[in-house]
Amino acid sequence: MQRILTTTLLLSLLTTTLHALSIYGLQCEHKTNPIGIDAQKPRLSWKLRGDDPGLMQAAYAIQVATDPDFKKSNLVWDTGKITSGASVLLPYEGKALASGQRYYWRVKVWSNQGKVSDWSAPAFWEMGLLRADDWQAKWIEPVQVEEKDGPAYLLRKAFQLKGKIARARAYVSARGLYEFFLNGQQVGNQVFTPGWTAYDDHIQYQVYDVTDLLVRGDNAVGLHLGDGWFRGAMGWMDNWGLYGKRVGVIAQIEITYENGQRDMILTDGSWTGTSEGPIRMNSIYNGETYDARMEPTGWSRPGFDDQNWQPVTVAGHSKSNLIGAVSVPVQQVEELAPDTIFRTPSGTLVADFGQNLVGWVRLKVAGKAGTTVTIRHAEVLDKEGEFYTANLRAAKATLVYTLKGGATEVYEPSFTFMGFRYIAVEGFPGELKPENVTAVVIHSAMEPTGTFECSDSLINQLQHNIVWGQKGNFLDVPTDCPQRDERLGWTGDAQAFCRTAAFNMDVAAFFTKWLKDLHADQLENGGVPFVIPDVLRNNGVSAGWGDAATIIPWDLYQVYGDTSLLSVQYPSMKAYVEYIREQAGDALMWKGGSVFGDWLFYKPHGNNHTAPDGYTDPDMIATMFFAYSAHLLSQAAGVLGKTEEEMEYRAVYEAVKAIFQKAYVTPSGRIASDSQTAYVLALQFGLLPEPLRAKAAAHLVDDIRRRKNHLSTGFLGTPYLCHVLSDHGYTEVAYDLLLQKSYPSWLYPVTMGATTIWERWDGQRPDSTFQDVGMNSFNHYAYGAIGDWMYRVVAGIELLEPGYRKIRIQPQPDARLGYAKASLDSPYGRIASGWSLMAGELVLNVAIPPNTTAVIELPNANLSAVEADGGPLLSHSDFSNVQQVNEAVTFEAVPGAYEFRYRYE
Numbered sequence: 066m067q068r069i070l071t072t073t074l075l076l077s078l079l080t081t082t083l084h085a086l087s088i089y090g091l092q093c094e095h096k097t098n099p100i101g102i103d104a105q106k107p108r109l110s111w112k113l114r115g116d117d118p119g120l121m122q123a124a125y126a127i128q129v130a131t132d133p134d135f136k137k138s139n140l141v142w143d144t145g146k147i148t149s150g151a152s153v154l155l156p157y158e159g160k161a162l163a164s165g166q167r168y169y170w171r172v173k174v175w176s177n178q179g180k181v182s183d184w185s186a187p188a189f190w191e192m193g194l195l196r197a198d199d200w201q202a203k204w205i206e207p208v209q210v211e212e213k214d215g216p217a218y219l220l221r222k223a224f225q226l227k228g229k230i231a232r233a234r235a236y237v238s239a240r241g242l243y244e245f246f247l248n249g250q251q252v253g254n255q256v257f258t259p260g261w262t263a264y265d266d267h268i269q270y271q272v273y274d275v276t277d278l279l280v281r282g283d284n285a286v287g288l289h290l291g292d293g294w295f296r297g298a299m300g301w302m303d304n305w306g307l308y309g310k311r312v313g314v315i316a317q318i319e320i321t322y323e324n325g326q327r328d329m330i331l332t333d334g335s336w337t338g339t340s341e342g343p344i345r346m347n348s349i350y351n352g353e354t355y356d357a358r359m360e361p362t363g364w365s366r367p368g369f370d371d372q373n374w375q376p377v378t379v380a381g382h383s384k385s386n387l388i389g390a391v392s393v394p395v396q397q398v399e400e401l402a403p404d405t406i407f408r409t410p411s412g413t414l415v416a417d418f419g420q421n422l423v424g425w426v427r428l429k430v431a432g433k434a435g436t437t438v439t440i441r442h443a444e445v446l447d448k449e450g451e452f453y454t455a456n457l458r459a460a461k462a463t464l465v466y467t468l469k470g471g472a473t474e475v476y477e478p479s480f481t482f483m484g485f486r487y488i489a490v491e492g493f494p495g496e497l498k499p500e501n502v503t504a505v506v507i508h509s510a511m512e513p514t515g516t517f518e519c520s521d522s523l524i525n526q527l528q529h530n531i532v533w534g535q536k537g538n539f540l541d542v543p544t545d546c547p548q549r550d551e552r553l554g555w556t557g558d559a560q561a562f563c564r565t566a567a568f569n570m571d572v573a574a575f576f577t578k579w580l581k582d583l584h585a586d587q588l589e590n591g592g593v594p595f596v597i598p599d600v601l602r603n604n605g606v607s608a609g610w611g612d613a614a615t616i617i618p619w620d621l622y623q624v625y626g627d628t629s630l631l632s633v634q635y636p637s638m639k640a641y642v643e644y645i646r647e648q649a650g651d652a653l654m655w656k657g658g659s660v661f662g663d664w665l666f667y668k669p670h671g672n673n674h675t676a677p678d679g680y681t682d683p684d685m686i687a688t689m690f691f692a693y694s695a696h697l698l699s700q701a702a703g704v705l706g707k708t709e710e711e712m713e714y715r716a717v718y719e720a721v722k723a724i725f726q727k728a729y730v731t732p733s734g735r736i737a738s739d740s741q742t743a744y745v746l747a748l749q750f751g752l753l754p755e756p757l758r759a760k761a762a763a764h765l766v767d768d769i770r771r772r773k774n775h776l777s778t779g780f781l782g783t784p785y786l787c788h789v790l791s792d793h794g795y796t797e798v799a800y801d802l803l804l805q806k807s808y809p810s811w812l813y814p815v816t817m818g819a820t821t822i823w824e825r826w827d828g829q830r831p832d833s834t835f836q837d838v839g840m841n842s843f844n845h846y847a848y849g850a851i852g853d854w855m856y857r858v859v860a861g862i863e864l865l866e867p868g869y870r871k872i873r874i875q876p877q878p879d880a881r882l883g884y885a886k887a888s889l890d891s892p893y894g895r896i897a898s899g900w901s902l903m904a905g906e907l908v909l910n911v912a913i914p915p916n917t918t919a920v921i922e923l924p925n926a927n928l929s930a931v932e933a934d935g936g937p938l939l940s941h942s943d944f945s946n947v948q949q950v951n952e953a954v955t956f957e958a959v960p961g962a963y964e965f966r967y968r969y970e
Contacts, residue, residue: 086115086180088172090894091188095573095625101193101236101272101389105162108154108629111172111185112894113915118943119959120915124148124175129159133169133187141168146175152916153626153868153892164199165234165319167191193272193389194236194317200387202317202331204240204380207290207338209312213298213305214351217291217344217480220314220377222336223367224284228322233279236319238270238387241312242293242480246365247278247286255394256507257482260541261294262578263598264308266585269390275318286330287365288314291347291480299349299600301459301550307600313380315387337374344479350460350550353478357469358434392578393510395541397424401504406497409451414490416502421486421821421844423537423547424507426464427477432494434470439463439492440502442485444548444843448833452489456841460550468494482507484537484548484844486820508536511570514890517855520883524803524855526815531849532569534822538846539566542579542598546824546842553596554579557610557661558847561784563617565852567624568862568889576621577630583614584637591644595660606644607660608687609781614641615694619701625892626868631701642698642714645691653717653724658687663742665825666779667809679777681742685729686781692721693750722752734760741768742782748793749785762793774801775809784850791858791877799858800879803851811851822849860887861898865920868892872919874911876900878969886910893917907969915960923965926954931967938965 090112093099113122128135129142142159152174162168169187176182194200207218235252237245238259245252252273259269290312298305318330342361346354363369404419421444430438442462447453454462462483466476485504490497517528538544542554543562559579566572579597586599593611595601618634621627649655663686666679699714725747729737734757736743744765747753753761769776778786787799806812809826817829824845825836835841857863861876869891878885878900886899894914901908907926913919921944923931928949931938938954939947943963947956 086113086117086120086174086176086182088112088174088182088185089114091170091172091185093170093188093190095571095577096393098189100191100274101270102190103193103195103389105195106156106158107190108156109170110153110155110892113152113174114894115176115180115915117176117178117180118961119177121177121960122150122152122174122916123177125152126173127155127170128184129157129168129170131166131168133189135169135171135187150916154629162192162195164192164195191272193270194387197385197387200236200315200317200384201329202236202315203333204313204315204382204384205332205334205336205377206311206313206380207340207377208375209340211306211310214346214348215292216340217289217342217347218312218338218340219342219361219364220288220290220336220338221365221369221371221374222286222330223369224286224330226279226281226284226320226328228324228326229281230276230279230320231323232321233274233276234319235273235275235316236270237273237288237314237316238268239290239295239312239314240264240268240309240382241295241314242291243314244289244479245273245316246289247275248280248284249363249366250278252278254396256397257293257395257541260390260392260395261598263582263585264295267386267388267581270315270387271390271394279320283367285365285367285369286316286318288316289342289479290314291344292349293480294349297349300553302601304600304602307602311380313382315384334376334379336377337371338377339374347480349481349552350462351481352461352463352465352483353481354465355476355478356467357474357476358467360469391574391581392541393574395507396510397505397507398510398536399506401506403499403502403504406499409446410449411451413452414493414497415452416488416490416497418486418504419820420533421484421537421819422504422506422533423482423484423540423844424505425478425481425483426488427475427503427505428464428466429473429475429501430466430468430493431473432468432470434468436468436494437492438466438468438490440466441489442483442548443487443489444485445829446487447835452487453835455838456835456843457549458839460548462548477505482540482547484546506536507540509539509541509575511539511572511575513569514571515568515856515888517852517860517885517887519859519885521804523806523812523815527811528852528855530815530819530821531565531846531852533820534844534846534849535562535566535569537821537844539570539572539575542582546845548842548844553600554582554598555596555610556583556593556613557607557664557780558845560609560613560616561780561847561850563620564624565850567620568852568856571890573621573625573627576617580618580630580634580637584634587614587637587640588644590647591640593641605660606658608655608658608683608690610661611641612690612694614638615697619697622701622704623864623867624869626870628704632705635701635705638694638698638701639710642694642717645694646717649688649691653691653721654684654728655687655691656684658691659683661780662686663740663779663781666740666742666782667775667777667826670827677772679740679742679779679782681738681740681782685737685743686746688721688725688728689746689750689752692718692725692752695721696750725752726754730757734764736761736764739764739768741765741776741786742778744768745778745782745785745789748789759793762789762795765789766795766798769798769802774798774805775807776802777809780847783848784853787851787854787858791854796858796877797879799854800881803855804881811848819843822846856887856889859885861900862887862889862896869896870917872896872913872917874898874919874921876909877924878902878907888912902969905968905970907967909965910963911958911965912962913958913960917960919958921956921958923954923967925952925969926967928954931965933965934963
């Protein structure tokens with residue numbers, strides 16, 4: 066009897082656990098437990114978990130306190146029970162927040178089924194230094210030579226602490242790049258701090274919890290300082306020292322003792338520094354030269370003799386432009402061992418890591434003092450199998466390491482990164498083995514959010530390449546290539562790829578930071594430079610590039626439901642549209658507005674527009690983007706309640722649209738240039754009258770068919786190409802393009818062994834020769850924008866309301882694929898859609914997260930024959946508004962997991 070009662074109790078507890086309502090995924094400002102928040106009203110988000118079908122939040126309560134026990138005396142905000150389904154980006158509305166204070170928060174929710182969750186596990190955020198006068202530290206600079214590619218600098222200070230430490234925080238930034246050490250230990254897991262920003266406007270600082278690194282008595286702090294983006298020459302121009310010709314650092318360590326007393330260790334004139342450290346040359350593009358014989362042992366520990374070091378100079382730089390880090394940190398994310406080590410036909414010793422990546426090599430080596438090992442980096446081998454670096458242009462991308470001798474030495478660089486798959490090693494003592502070289506992969510540590518997979522191994526490799534292209538090029542800014550003397554934040558590339566990026570990874574904080582830089586570097590007349598941060602300084606603006614100012618904020622609003630970001634960026638969006646408006650004048654045609662056109666459109670080798678290519682008139686492109694940006698601005702104004710401006714810019718859009726039709730469109734639906742990109746942009750931006758849309762789409766398809774199912778689009782047309790085809794009933798043609806293996810196509814580089822997306826459709830030709838050596842990156846994410854279509858159309862995950870609060874599941878299968886499936890960790894939870902097609906039967910599996918609703922569309926379905934979870938669709942209680950619309954079945958669904966089966970004709 067006792068056993069029966071015990072078993073019954075266990076089953077009851079298990080059932081309760083399975084159906085319990087709980088909360089997870091607590092975030093503050095798109096981050097998990099962030100330290101160093103500047104926002105006065107941080108926004109809070111959470112997700113629901115529970116097995117009850119149709120789970121929705123009916124109410125919530127939030128508590129914020131200065132201690133994790135949430136004692137009433139320490140509560141700074143207690144909402145009580147709020148009847149609302151809101152769970153994403155709710156602004157804090159409690160007492161004023163204090164600099165440096167950590168705040169703990171938790172959430173309780175009530176469900177639509179009447180259940181109440183426990184309080185969530187506590188999360189926290191910690192405020193940064195909110196006022197300029199919170200900074201007691203001073204900017205300091207070591208004695209330095211103002212020269213390009215010089216040494217890195219070491220700075221230190223010894224100090225004593227007089228009691229047992231309860232809490233300690235360090236606030237650190239640099240004009241340059243820094244590494245931070247306490248008592249001989251490097252602090253934190255970030256690299257390339259403080260990051261690359263529009264330095265003239267704002268410089269980020271990082272906050273570290275250093276409580277466990279400090280001791281009573283003797284301590285020492287050390288800072289390692291390199292040129293980085295701040296002082297290094299950037300791009301192909303002679304612009305060394307663009308932001309300043311002297312590097313410097315600021316650091317403030319705040320200590321609270323257990324007795325409540327406080328202490329501060331500050332950068333000031335008492336510090337010492339030296340250029341006589343081991344890094345003799347540091348450069349983003351050229352690499353690093355390291356002489357281990359010059360390592361000052363124990364330089365960041367107490368007791369080190371620094372009497373030969375020189376006093377630092379106190380600099381008068383402003384502290385008002387210091388901001389807490391907005392973006393996610395750059396980190397060492399993973400490591401790869403070499404696949405093979407071999408010698409090329411000419412005898413060069415090469416290690417192949419099997420993947421084009423961004424980061425550096427960790428070297429393990431033992432040998433005599435003075436032995437020098439040189440490591441060069443390359444993305445590809447040439448036709449003869451030799452190490453190929455010509456496409457790096459002027460970037461040397463070389464590490465030079467001189468041994469100190471003795472035991473095994475381990476080296477990895479501090480202030481440089483490379484884009485590479487292969488390394489060439491010279492001077493290595495003895496036999497080079499796999500354990501001697503490890504590739505360290507770095508990128509902004511964005512959380513992966515999406516997965517895509519299908520039955521075609523080449524498309525799966527394409528998805529792999531898209532993700533790795535994003536990894537390699539999302540390094541604090543969205544760079545265009547990570548290997549040559551460029552690595553700049555090209556705006557056109559970023560706007561083309563933004564939606565795809567947001568499927569693969571959580572890019573909310575990443576793009577929030579970069580858009581802040583874009584606004585800061587926007588020209589006085591509202592124009593947006595080619596690259597952000599603007600290191601080219603040529604005041605150039607180009608259609609499709611500058612439109613990143615309007616396209617990316619709108620995309621992020623759609624994906625994350627972040628109205629605040631839209632509000633913050635709205636002045637930038639408006640200034641850009643007004644810039645175009647001024648340029649276009651009364652004619653409303655932006656003549657000369659497109660510098661780059663449809664960049665890298667298909668062009669047969671050696672062709673100068675004498676044979677069919679993908680050329681599109683640049684002035685027409687500029688006018689189309691003028692209309693589109695005005696349209697997005699109008700929509701943004703509507704979201705933000707700016708009714709008059711919504712109407713004003715809608716009128717601008719309609720006026721430009723009318724001018725476009727008059728100037729560029731014939732009554733038969735032909736568009737000037739008659740190119741794929743012309744039709745794609747006109748249709749995507751809604752610039753054609755309804756009667757001509759089908760005709761224009763047919764002209765687009767005719768062009769694709771004439772080219773034997775090949776695309777001819779460049780950076781501006783490619784992202785929308787397959788979407789336009791699907792939207793106008795030509796999904797089969799879109800699949801023809803996706804599955805095309807010969808040049809130009811997405812799969813051609815895959816057939817050539819690519820492991821990332823190429824800059825050019827034919828970066829390497831079938832005969833293994835290379836395209837233009839002056840501009841030929843093999844890691845360049847723009848054409849990876851096809852990933853957006855794979856997620857949204859092939860697998861069928863689409864949003865109907867911002868932040869995926871309402872979802873559309875709309876898979877469009879093709880018999881050439883046996884299955885396709887995708888998932889997305891949205892702001893509300895995991896969305897999934899996956900189909901398989903076998904012997905004429907389609908099986909679709911769908912997951913809708915709690916607190917959302919969905920519209921599900923089953924293509925080529927007969928309502929009476931569809932099964933849902935093993936029974937007739939019409940009898941399923943979780944569906945409503947079930948309709949047969951032409952050849953599709955559509956209905957609304959509540960949160961849950963579902964399986965559908967039917968004959969797919």
